[in-house]
Amino acid sequence: NSFLLPSRGAARARFSFEVFPARSGAAALALGHAVQHLSAADPDFISVTYGANGSNRDASLDLVTYLRDHTSALPLAHLTTVGEQREAVSAAIHAIMDAGVHDFLALRGDPPRGLTESDAEVSESLSSLELVRLISEARAERPALTSVGRTAVAAYPNGHPLSRSRAEDIDWLVAKQESGADLAITQLFFRADDYLSFVEDARAAGLRIPVLPGLMPVATSAQLRKVASLAGQPAPIELARELDAEGGYAPELGVEHTVALARELLAGGAPSVHLYTFNRHEQVLAVLRELGLLTPNPVD
Ligand code: FAD
Numbered sequence: 001n002s003f004l005l006p007s008r009g010a011a012r013a014r015f016s017f018e019v020f021p022a023r024s025g026a027a028a029l030a031l032g033h034a035v036q037h038l039s040a041a042d043p044d045f046i047s048v049t050y051g052a053n054g055s056n057r058d059a060s061l062d063l064v065t066y067l068r069d070h071t072s073a074l075p076l077a078h079l080t081t082v083g084e085q086r087e088a089v090s091a092a093i094h095a096i097m098d099a100g101v102h103d104f105l106a107l108r109g110d111p112p113r114g115l116t117e118s119d120a121e122v123s124e125s126l127s128s129l130e131l132v133r134l135i136s137e138a139r140a141e142r143p144a145l146t147s148v149g150r151t152a153v154a155a156y157p158n159g160h161p162l163s164r165s166r167a168e169d170i171d172w173l174v175a176k177q178e179s180g181a182d183l184a185i186t187q188l189f190f191r192a193d194d195y196l197s198f199v200e201d202a203r204a205a206g207l208r209i210p211v212l213p214g215l216m217p218v219a220t221s222a223q224l225r226k227v228a229s230l231a232g233q234p235a236p237i238e239l240a241r242e243l244d245a246e247g248g249y250a251p252e253l254g255v256e257h258t259v260a261l262a263r264e265l266l267a268g269g270a271p272s273v274h275l276y277t278f279n280r281h282e283q284v285l286a287v288l289r290e291l292g293l294l295t296p297n298p299v300d
Contacts, residue, residue: 014272015041015293016076016212019279020049021059030279032066037281039071041294044272046071047105047152047185050078051112057092065099074147075101079135080109081126086134089126093138102139102149105185106131106176117162128153132179155184155211157198158232170202177209185274186214188231192264199269213265216276217254217283218243251283258283259290266291 022028067075
């Protein structure tokens with residue numbers, strides 16, 4: 001009875017992807033091509049950023065709708081509250097649900113260009129906790145037809161810029177769970193222990209939801225600097241040197257580093273890997289192939 005036999009595939013770690021809305025017609029065509037490849041890999045979901053770096057918010061809804069209508073992947077919509085009134089945030093939740101998408105990443109959001117954390121427009125925005133609750137309320141009003149509907153939240157293994165201590169970051173993450181979050185996705189980081197020790201401390205403080213490590217295989221020195229600024233940490237010196245030695249462009253080095261990091265994370269108990277794709281499929285699929293996570297896998 002095959003039902004009783006342990007399936008090797010079932011034990012395999014899972015993965016998901018992040019993409020962002022394209023900012024030109026040519027980039028949109030390239031993205032359409034990339035998401036077909038990403039979706040064919042059978043991820044748990046593909047998440048779509050919202051308003052990050054000043055990108056157009058309607059473009060985010062368009063991309064979520066495209067994924068829903070033209071790929072087999074489950075879209076997960078990032079949504080932010082920064083600079084918006086409660087009514088506008090509710091309207092945005094309903095617009096995403098109108099597109100048939102009930103899975104969200106609930107975020108406060110980065111300060112819009114020209115504003116800082118101390119500006120009232122930013123500091124008085126609804127927090128991610130309130131957004132998680134608004135999403136749950138909207139979901140209760142209208143059942144999802146094509147997905148269960150889960151709410152993800154952000155986690156910061158190396159600390160959010162606003163927090164003064166790891167304990168504060170963990171308290172805040174546990175509060176997100178208590179508000180109704182089903183899973184967390186981390187900010188980028190470089191070292192496995194950043195994630196593993198953070199999750200261990202968070203579990204001791206009562207966190208039960210899965211925490212997906214966010215990883216990005218960089219291709220260029222500029223991307224490595226960007227990741228370092230998001231991670232709030234200097235990039236590993238070796239990786240920075242090797243990229244510079246290749247003239248600042250070496251996608252295979254980013255793949256190698258991400259594979260090594262992912263192996264340590266999965267061995268340490270991470271439930272899956274969430275890959276920031278930079279809207280390209282080649283590197284992230286190379287990472288998954290190296291890790292043996294793509295199905296069908298001819299060796300199985
Ligand atoms: P919140 O959870 O509301 O709070 C952030 C931090 O502030 C907390 O960790 C805590 O340290 C501190 N804090 C705030 N309020 C309190 C309080 N009352 N008590 C104690 N501490 C408090 N940004 C975008 O604009 N668009 C995106 O699509 C996007 N995608 C992201 C995806 C991921 C996986 C991650 C990790 C981040 C993403 N961001 C995105 C960035 C995010 O919006 C910023 O980091 C933002 O500054 C914080 O959002 P948050 O939801 O974590 O905020």
